[in-house]
Amino acid sequence: MGKMVAEYNDEVVKLCRQLMKVFSLNLGLEEDYLQNAFGGDEISASLRVNFYPNCPQPDKYLTLGISPHSDPGGITILLPDDHVYGLQVRKDDAWVTVKPIPNAFIVNLADQLQKLKVLSNAKYKSVEHRYMLAPRFFDAQINKGLQEFKGALSSFQSRIKK
Incomplete structure (x- = not known):
């Protein structure tokens, strides 16, 4: 399984490199501008799985x-x-x-x-x-609201003052 995850990660990194080129060109920059701004060939990547x-x-x-x-x-x-x-x-x-x-x-x-x-x-x-x-x-039904729970308080508890 580790080999498959590593291969997947490599392919996603390739995709990111291609996207950086597209974004650079879209901004009217040299094709490798953003990739170089992010570290060139040493660009870092992480794989997180949820x-x-x-x-x-x-x-x-x-x-x-x-x-x-x-x-x-x-x-x-x-x-x-x-x-x-x-x-x-x-x-x-x-x-x-x-x-x-x-x-x-x-x-x-x-x-x-x-x-x-x-x-x-x-x-x-x-x-x-x-x-x-x-x-x-x-939630409680809008037209009914919440009702007081009769008997929920013991004789040792006092009611919260409104």
Whole structure:
């Protein structure tokens, strides 16, 4: 399995190098400009894997996702599950769910590319995103509200003053 992960990582790094070329050309720069700005042939890359097995009752077992953030690096390549709609990006003041496209990567431009916004005239922006696993909420019915629980207090407890 380690060999397969290493090969996958190598291919993703190749993809990132190609994307850096495209981004450089899109900005009217030399093809290798961004790659050189990120360290040339010694550019660093890391592989992080987040796997959440199927949970039939995510609310019951308190499953967590990944809280809102932007990625600190240059480019993030995500390989989503085609049937899981957990990734959300912030657009204006709302969260928008990203629908995975089968056999496709999701490319997030990260903070280091945004820091070049003077160079790119803000063409590239780091996107705040989060990953939701169990976006379900259980609330009282709006028209009923919450009722006092009769008998919930023992004779040793006093009521909270309103």
